[in-house]
Amino acid sequence: MIVGVPRETFPGERRVALVPAAVAALTAKDLAVIVEAGAGAAAGFPDAEYRDKGAGIVPDRAEVFGKADVICQVRTLGANRVEGRGDLELIRPGQVLVGLAEPLSDLAPSRDIADRDAILFAMELMPRIARAQTMDVLSSQATIQGYKAVLTAASHLPRMFMMMMTAAGTISAAHVFVIGAGVAGLQAIATARRLGGVVYAYDIRPAVKGEVMSLGAKFVEIELDAADAEGKGGYAKAMDDEFIVKQRELMTRAVADADVVITTAAVPGRKSPVLVTSEMVAGMRPGSVIVDLAAERGGNCELTVADTVTTEHGVTILGPTNLPAEVPYHASQMYARNVQTFLLHLIKDGEMQFDMDDEITEQTMLTRGGEVVQRRVREIFGIDTDEPAEVSAEGSAD
Ligand code: NAD
Numbered sequence: 001m002i003v004g005v006p007r008e009t010f011p012g013e014r015r016v017a018l019v020p021a022a023v024a025a026l027t028a029k030d031l032a033v034i035v036e037a038g039a040g041a042a043a044g045f046p047d048a049e050y051r052d053k054g055a056g057i058v059p060d061r062a063e064v065f066g067k068a069d070v071i072c073q074v075r076t077l078g079a080n081r082v083e084g085r086g087d088l089e090l091i092r093p094g095q096v097l098v099g100l101a102e103p104l105s106d107l108a109p110s111r112d113i114a115d116r117d118a119i120l121f122a123m124e125l126m127p128r129i130a131r132a133q134t135m136d137v138l139s140s141q142a143t144i145q146g147y148k149a150v151l152t153a154a155s156h157l158p159r160m161f162m163m164m165m166t167a168a169g170t171i172s173a174a175h176v177f178v179i180g181a182g183v184a185g186l187q188a189i190a191t192a193r194r195l196g197g198v199v200y201a202y203d204i205r206p207a208v209k210g211e212v213m214s215l216g217a218k219f220v221e222i223e224l225d226a227a228d229a230e231g232k233g234g235y236a237k238a239m240d241d242e243f244i245v246k247q248r249e250l251m252t253r254a255v256a257d258a259d260v261v262i263t264t265a266a267v268p269g270r271k272s273p274v275l276v277t278s279e280m281v282a283g284m285r286p287g288s289v290i291v292d293l294a295a296e297r298g299g300n301c302e303l304t305v306a307d308t309v310t311t312e313h314g315v316t317i318l319g320p321t322n323l324p325a326e327v328p329y330h331a332s333q334m335y336a337r338n339v340q341t342f343l344l345h346l347i348k349d350g351e352m353q354f355d356m357d358d359e360i361t362e363q364t365m366l367t368r369g370g371e372v373v374q375r376r377v378r379e380i381f382g383i384d385t386d387e388p389a390e391v392s393a394e395g396s397a398d
Helices: 020-027 047-052 061-067 108-115 130-135 137-156 183-194 206-214 241-257 278-282 328-346 359-364 375-380
Strands: 002-005 032-036 056-058 070-075 096-100 119-122 164-166 169-171 175-179 198-202 260-263 289-292 309-312 315-318 365-368
Touching: 002 061, 020 032, 020 047, 020 328, 032 047, 032 061, 047 056, 056 061, 070 328, 096 328, 108 119, 108 365, 130 328, 130 359, 137 183, 137 260, 137 289, 137 315, 137 328, 175 183, 175 241, 183 198, 183 206, 183 260, 198 241, 241 278, 328 359, 359 365, 359 375
Parallel strands: 002 032, 002 070, 032 056, 070 096, 096 119, 175 198, 175 260, 260 289, 289 315
Antiparallel strands: 119 365, 164 169, 309 315
């Protein structure tokens, strides 16, 4: 069986789906790996390293698609809508594709892949179960996001993070407020603490208070009934408007006290809740920085513009949508480990075997046999009923 790795074509994408170490792990299991020339270059993995680990370097992209049984990408068509179209005609019937596909936001790219009769596995749909943790790209990439968000904030902040007593006077520590303490938020807390910031954090799920405190941050208590905030698989549920309004009131003080606000509150498949309003930004000290990691789906801050640095009320607001691509070496290393583990999960006795009783295979398989087969996606887009379902917070249909 041949595994192929094309170069990523999404503008600014510097990651690669498999790194040389993953090639070694796959060739050890008798798989052959071919890599498009230069695929790992932007991430810091030259062709020679792939060759050393047993991969074949192929100059022609069409040849990678033409020869490989399995194509591994960071961004398949759904996550690379413009440039990805160029690959459609290269995809062969029965070919297996593995990568990010953004299947919950638009059905059309999934249909296009299904029309090519390919079997697409969308890595975002990995179930959040202990067994699948090693294959969970959302978690591995969120870790990078949380880290890079803090460094990005630090480089825009006109002050230092740490407290220092020097002969030239005392420097006070920066106050960092992290909203949403999931994977990215917890990594942001840990990184901000390492830089010496005084860190506060808030999450709608009271269960994370212990984790926040164990990282040395203070948990901002908001006396609201958030008992029902946790939905399936540890994801937060969307709360009603009244709750959000009350929450904003109570958070205003924490935001005003912060030099840096990092927001990470995303609810899969839904527009991000607005947690930091324009008035709240106006209440911050000039020079403060907001990094909004939920920018892709509208942002947690009312003033966020995706992929743009704006200044409002003297506050710098950033809404980066592809931070993992800015740490491409380790983001690729972690992504590749997830993909490698997933491939080896699917392959038994040198053959791809699709055990549809296995939760991991069943939930990640998006297209097969010319159809969009994934149950949640079919429900959300009303494929069986001709009626799109109301998408619940977990990204599943109500
Ligand atoms: P996420 O990216 O879906 O959301 C980020 C955080 O924002 C979450 O903690 C969420 O509770 C919070 N949030 C959402 N709406 C909010 C609001 N209105 N106000 C404040 N906070 C809000 O979450 P995530 O980082 O992917 O992880 C969520 C949970 O899932 C974590 O507990 C994580 O440990 C767990 N998880 C489990 C597995 C597994 O078992 N395989 C894998 C990944 C994550």
